[in-house]
Amino acid sequence: MSLLGNSVFSQDTVRLIHKNYTTVFSKSKKYPVLVEWWLTKSKVVCDNPIPRTDKFLPDPLLKEHTNLQESYTKSGFDRGHMSPAADNQCLGVEVLRESFYFSNMSAQYHSLNAGDWKSLETKTRELSKVYDSIKVWSGNIGEIKKIGQVSVPSICWKVIYIKSRNEYEYYVFKNEKIKPNGIEDNKVSYEEFKKTVKLKIF
Numbered sequence: 116m117s118l119l120g121n122s123v124f125s126q127d128t129v130r131l132i133h134k135n136y137t138t139v140f141s142k143s144k145k146y147p148v149l150v151e152w153w154l155t156k157s158k159v160v161c162d163n164p165i166p167r168t169d170k171f172l173p174d175p176l177l178k179e180h181t182n183l184q185e186s187y188t189k190s191g192f193d194r195g196h197m198s199p200a201a202d203n204q205c206l207g208v209e210v211l212r213e214s215f216y217f218s219n220m221s222a223q224y225h226s227l228n229a230g231d232w233k234s235l236e237t238k239t240r241e242l243s244k245v246y247d248s249i250k251v252w253s254g255n256i257g258e259i260k261k262i263g264q265v266s267v268p269s270i271c272w273k274v275i276y277i278k279s280r281n282e283y284e285y286y287v288f289k290n291e292k293i294k295p296n297g298i299e300d301n302k303v304s305y306e307e308f309k310k311t312v313k314l315k316i317f
Contacts, residue, residue: 131176133213135206136198139254142180144266146221149254149314150197154243161205168211174218181217186263195223195271197253199236221255222267223290230295232271235286238298239275250276256312259290272312287311 127142136152171194173182187194196219203214213219223232243249257269273286285308286301303311 129177129180131174131218133176133216134210135203135213136219138174138197138218140174140177140180140218141266142177144255144258144268145180145183145186145217145264146255146266146268147197147218147253148256149252150219151250151252152198152202154202154239154249154251156244156247158205159202159240159243164204165208165211167200167204168215170212171215171217171220172212174216177218183217183220183263183265186265187222190222190262190265192222192262192267193225193228194220195228195232196220196236197255198251201236201240221271222262222265223271224292226292226294227271227288227290231288231298231301234295235273235298235301242275242277246277246279248278250278254312254314255290270311272308274308 128139128148129142131138131140136150138147139149140147171184194217196214198214198219200211200214203211239249239251252274253272255268255271258266259269260267268290271288271290275284276282283305285303285305286298287303287308288301
C-alpha cells in the first residue's frame with residue numbers, strides 16, 4: 116500500500132528514504148508533495164521519549180535543495196512537519212533528527228500548524244495506541260506565494276488508514292491565516308479528496 120509510484124508526481128520530484136518516513140520532495144517548490152510512514156503503539160509509547168531539539172536541518176540526501184533555513188527566517192511562516200516530531204521521539208536520536216529535515220517540512224501559517232494540523236497529529240497518535248498499525252500519508256499542493264526559495268502551499272492534506280478496521284480518513288486543510296475550525300470540518304470524502312489533491316489511494 117503506497118503512493119510513491121503515483122504518476123501525478125512531476126519529474127522535478129525526488130524520493131528520499133529515511134528510517135521512519137519516505138518523502139517525495141519537489142525541487143522547484145521546495146516542499147514535500149508526499150510523505151508516508153507507519154505509526155504504531157510501540158513508536159509513540161515509551162518510558163523515556165527523546166526531547167525535541169527544534170534543530171531544523173538540510174536533508175543530507177538532497178542538501179542542495181533543502182538548505183532552506185534562510186528562506187524561513189523572519190518569513191512569518193512555521194516550518195510545519197509532515198511526519199511529526201512526536202511520532203519519532205521513541206525511536207532514537209537519529210530518527211528524531213531525521214524528522215527535522217527540511218524535506219519533511221512545508222511553510223504553514225502558525226494558525227494551521229499549531230491548530231487543526233496539530234490536533235490531527237494528536238488524534239492519529241491516539242488512534243495508534245488503540246488500533247496499533249496506522250498508515251499515514253501527508254503532503255502539500257499549490258502555491259500562495261514564495262518565501263525565499265520556498266513555495267507556500269495553498270493546501271496541506273493528510274490521509275490515515277486504520278489497518279485493523281480497513282478504514283481510511285481523508286483531510287484537506289487550506290493553508291490560511293484563520294482560527295482553527297476543528298478537524299472534522301476539514302474531513303472530506305474520498306471523491307472530494309481525489310478531486311482536490313489528485314492522488315489515488317489504493
